[in-house]
Amino acid sequence: MADVRISGADLVVEMNGFDKLWALKSSLTIPLANVRGATLDPGITRESKGIRTAGTHWPGVITAGSFRVDGERVFWDVRDPMKAIVIELRDEHYARLIVEVDDPRATIGLIEKSL
């Protein structure tokens, strides 16, 4: 699970509790100018994750950390697919972030309103 908030001109994604360990990352800060959008997408958890380059992957339990798929780097932190959102980025280390949030609808609204 991750907390997503807006801080000034940045989007801040902060991993909760032990997810910091599984994902090997405690937080990500992305300039809002590099955020293209956010989408609720439970189905993405059934897609191939590609190759894990750092982090933890227990299929069906937790996907957390850095993965490489179709030549792109993707960051994951998801246990519950129903709360998975996809945050698409431009000109960043990661092409997209796929994270679980407590209230997907509210988080997507927050991101879309700030773009």
Added chain:
Amino acid sequence: MGRPRAFDEDEVVRDAAALFAGRAYDSVSVDDLVNHLGVHRNSLYKVFGSKRGLYLAALRHGLAGEGPGLDLLLLAMAERAPVDAEVAALVQAVLHDLDQALGSAGATATLLGDRLRARAAS
């Protein structure tokens, strides 16, 4: 399954407009889009950024003329314009154009009302 990366963007946007004209925005999942449009999920994100990005492209296309324009407009007015400023602006511009083309706001209201009644009766 999905089309390769080099898909026809216009075709995808046209098909998406038809999908969004038929049912509520929230009830169209990314799974639905991937299955109906035949696009790889990663390509969809890469090209359109988000479901909303694709929806806005579909709305611009659908309201520009041919296609499922009126139904798309009605749904956008009812459910997305109140919560999305960019959709609201698009809808206002189209309503303004319709008023001009039909001669009055009343004529636009009649057109939209008639379409709503026809949908409800079908």
